[in-house]
Amino acid sequence: MNDVLKDTRDDHVVIRDVTFRRGQRKIFDGVDLTVPRGKIVAIMGPSGTGKTTLLRLIGGQLKPDTGVVEVDGRRIPQLTRSELFEVRKSMGMLFQSGALFTDLSVFDNVAFPLRIHTDLPEDMIRDLVLIKLQSVGLRGASQLFPSELSGGMNRRVALARAIALDPGLIMYDEPFAGLDPIAMGVIVQLIKTLNQVFGMTSIIVSHDIHETASIADLIYVISDGKVIGSGAPQDLMQSEAPKIQQFIKGIPDGPVPFHYPAADFEEEIMAGQEQRGWFG
Amino acid sequence: MLSALRNLGQFSLDLLEVLGRAGSLWWQAIWRRPRLANAPLLIRQIYQLGVLSVVITVLSGFSIGAVLALQGYNQLVKYGSESALGLGVALVLVMEIGPVVAGLLFAGRAGSAVTAEIGLMKATEQLSSMEMMGVDPLQRIVAPRLWAGFIAMPILALMFSVVGIWGSSLVGVDWLGVYEGAFWSAMQDGVDFKSHVLKGIVKSVVFGLVVTWIAVFQGYDTAPTSEGIAAATTRTVVYSSVAVLILDFFLTLVMFNF
Amino acid sequence: MQMRTIEIVVGAFMLAGIVSLAILAFRVSGFSVGDSAGTYSVYAKFENVGGLVTRSKVSIAGVIVGQVAEIELDQKTFMARVRMEINADVNQISVDSTAAILTEGLLGGKFIGLSIGAEEAYLKDGDEIRDTQSAIVLEELIGQFLMKQF
Numbered sequence: 201m202n203d204v205l206k207d208t209r210d211d212h213v214v215i216r217d218v219t220f221r222r223g224q225r226k227i228f229d230g231v232d233l234t235v236p237r238g239k240i241v242a243i244m245g246p247s248g249t250g251k252t253t254l255l256r257l258i259g260g261q262l263k264p265d266t267g268v269v270e271v272d273g274r275r276i277p278q279l280t281r282s283e284l285f286e287v288r289k290s291m292g293m294l295f296q297s298g299a300l301f302t303d304l305s306v307f308d309n310v311a312f313p314l315r316i317h318t319d320l321p322e323d324m325i326r327d328l329v330l331i332k333l334q335s336v337g338l339r340g341a342s343q344l345f346p347s348e349l350s351g352g353m354n355r356r357v358a359l360a361r362a363i364a365l366d367p368g369l370i371m372y373d374e375p376f377a378g379l380d381p382i383a384m385g386v387i388v389q390l391i392k393t394l395n396q397v398f399g400m401t402s403i404i405v406s407h408d409i410h411e412t413a414s415i416a417d418l419i420y421v422i423s424d425g426k427v428i429g430s431g432a433p434q435d436l437m438q439s440e441a442p443k444i445q446q447f448i449k450g451i452p453d454g455p456v457p458f459h460y461p462a463a464d465f466e467e468e469i470m471a472g473q474e475q476r477g478w479f480g
Numbered sequence: 481m482l483s484a485l486r487n488l489g490q491f492s493l494d495l496l497e498v499l500g501r502a503g504s505l506w507w508q509a510i511w512r513r514p515r516l517a518n519a520p521l522l523i524r525q526i527y528q529l530g531v532l533s534v535v536i537t538v539l540s541g542f543s544i545g546a547v548l549a550l551q552g553y554n555q556l557v558k559y560g561s562e563s564a565l566g567l568g569v570a571l572v573l574v575m576e577i578g579p580v581v582a583g584l585l586f587a588g589r590a591g592s593a594v595t596a597e598i599g600l601m602k603a604t605e606q607l608s609s610m611e612m613m614g615v616d617p618l619q620r621i622v623a624p625r626l627w628a629g630f631i632a633m634p635i636l637a638l639m640f641s642v643v644g645i646w647g648s649s650l651v652g653v654d655w656l657g658v659y660e661g662a663f664w665s666a667m668q669d670g671v672d673f674k675s676h677v678l679k680g681i682v683k684s685v686v687f688g689l690v691v692t693w694i695a696v697f698q699g700y701d702t703a704p705t706s707e708g709i710a711a712a713t714t715r716t717v718v719y720s721s722v723a724v725l726i727l728d729f730f731l732t733l734v735m736f737n738f
Numbered sequence: 739m740q741m742r743t744i745e746i747v748v749g750a751f752m753l754a755g756i757v758s759l760a761i762l763a764f765r766v767s768g769f770s771v772g773d774s775a776g777t778y779s780v781y782a783k784f785e786n787v788g789g790l791v792t793r794s795k796v797s798i799a800g801v802i803v804g805q806v807a808e809i810e811l812d813q814k815t816f817m818a819r820v821r822m823e824i825n826a827d828v829n830q831i832s833v834d835s836t837a838a839i840l841t842e843g844l845l846g847g848k849f850i851g852l853s854i855g856a857e858e859a860y861l862k863d864g865d866e867i868r869d870t871q872s873a874i875v876l877e878e879l880i881g882q883f884l885m886k887q888f
């Protein structure tokens with residue numbers, strides 16, 4: 201495989217020959233992928249190829265049909281329920297939908313993991329929460345409820361919550377979706393800082409090629425249930441492989457099937473965009 | 481013919497599978513006993529399931545007690561036995577109508593709310609994100625609701641019976657003029673704490689467990705869409721109402737020595 | 739809502755449950771603690787106890803003085819042997835009193851009515867009332883009535 205992988209000894213996440221199906225459909229067909237400790241790894245690919253599914257496999261919410269999923273050397277699918285919950289304490293995940301607790305205020309949402317997993321006194325929790333909220337620019341919104349936030353604000357709060365415990369491994373599912381350019385710049389910087397200062401291993405799922413490339417150490421491109429390319433951003437940018445080129449440059453016409461096989465391409469684009477609108 | 485058989489087999493297998501999942505959910509959750517740190521969650525759920533059901537329970541109890549007194553009086557007075565009115569109403573309320581009707585109201589009022597709430601949490605990935613934070617939703621979401629149902633339901637049933645008896649005494653004694661002493665003493669002679677009141681309480685505890693179990697499971701197992709939640713909520717009310725009525729029959733059969 | 743308010747309301751709810759239970763216990767089912775402490779047992783044999791059950795009342799002149807504790811069949815005489823628990827403070831029931839099984843209303847429950855005799859000696863714990871009157875069984879009455887007609 202890739203050079204970057206060979207000389208990394210310490211892998212935080214290892215995925216080997218994983219297959220996974222949803223009903224009749226094979227989502228993954230022999231995926232191999234490693235995430236070196238302390239790096240920012242981006243996972244890219246067309247909508248619906250299973251990027252979110254991959255994160256759920258790493259988090260143990262789904263079990264692969266065959267293959268190995270290891271986090272910190274522990275085989276996730278083999279863990280018991282309580283071991284799994286133990287392992288998850290050192291993971292953070294930003295959900296694509298944000299998934300804030302609607303019955304708690306913004307403040308309490310971010311405080312939630314701290315209150316449960318630490319015995320910190322309330323005033324310290326307050327400080328920590330405000331620091332996290334400040335870092336996503338929403339300290340002023342701490343008393344609002346999720347229903348009072350915009351979509352972009354929602355995800356920023358969710359981001360603050362995901363990093364509340366400063367987890368060793370953090371997975372961002374589309375952290376830039378729905379953000380204005382300024383907020384996007386701030387979040388990109390935040391992800392980078394968290395990685396550099398706390399050494400958080402970060403997995404980013406994103407469609408925003410340029411932002412992602414600017415901070416990622418390593419990019420995997422997934423399509424059709426397989427890893428079709430991987431490498432450092434600049435290597436990938438210069439890659440000759442037509443599939444990669446098509447993806448990086450964002451050319452609609454090419455060998456990569458961006459959408460689930462269907463009839464006419466024009467229609468597909470329309471349908472695909474709608475889908476991204478709702479779920480993407 | 482063959483396909484009908486196959487459908488039947490498929491249906492039985494599906495049913496067994498659902499029962500298995502529901503059973504394991506219940507089993508896993510019930511052993512996550514609310515720890516002291518989780519007491520606020522339990523209290524909040526007792527509030528949601530119990531306190532918020534008090535008004536509807538008390539109103540229903542009162543009117544059912546009053547109606548029982550009216551109808552009972554009409555029949556008993558023909559035989560000059562209207563002094564047995566209090567006894568009859570109290571027995572019927574304590575053993576049957578209290579637990580059963582309070583259970584049905586609980587299914588409609590609290591059960592549906594639990595299903596909708598948990599279903600929506602699932603649909604909006606709140607349960608998933610909780611899991612990913614290393615917090616077990618069985619412990620934080622499911623267990624407090626199961627225990628709250630277990631605690632709140634008997635209290636509601638007791639309130640129902642007491643208010644019903646009070647309503648019947650208002651109608652029977654104060655309005656229709658049954659002699660007050662006879663009304664209460666016949667009741668006290670005929671109603672036995674151990675063999676009537678206690679068995680009624682046992683019934684209501686069982687109903688509380690079963691209704692919240694069904695409600696929690698339907699919410700937890702729902703398809704994460706708006707139609708899914710709507711269907712699950714309806715199922716909760718239907719299944720738990722039927723379960724209350726059927727279980728009542730069997731509990732009566734077992735406890736009252738037939 | 740404030741957690742404290744919720745706690746208070748839930749506390750009130752639980753209290754209401756306990757009060758309801760107490761009402762059902764004491765007011766509705768006449769449950770009283772250590773009832774049999776202050777009683778003594780008196781026996782009586784009846785040809786037929788009809789619908790008499792344990793916990794049926796025992797009364798003198800309409801005042802409740804005790805309750806039926808036990809009903810069993812005496813295998814020698816094939817009569818029903820009833821044990822009554824009479825309140826200890828009612829201790830001047832003469833030995834020649836009569837025990838009759840009576841009915842409250844037409845369809846009401848059965849109870850035992852004691853009519854006091856003339857003797858100076860009083861019933862003690864374990865004594866038996868000799869003079870008894872069985873329950874009037876509705877079917878028998880109707881039967882007799884029909885026999886007389888024809």
Ligand SMILES: Nc1ncnc2c1ncn2[C@@H]1O[C@H](COP(=O)(O)OP(=O)(O)OP(=O)(O)O)[C@@H](O)[C@H]1O
Nearest residue numbers: 222227246247248249250251252253254476479480
């Ligand atoms: N609950 C489910 N049941 C059945 N199929 C599912 C389910 N969830 C996802 N899928 C299928 O799995 C595939 C991968 O889904 P996934 O959410 O992982 O895509 P994704 O790569 O994250 O896409 P996007 O970029 O749009 O978020 C999709 O084609 C979808 O149809």
Ligand SMILES: [Mg+2]
Nearest residue numbers: 251252296373
């Ligand atoms: Mg996704």
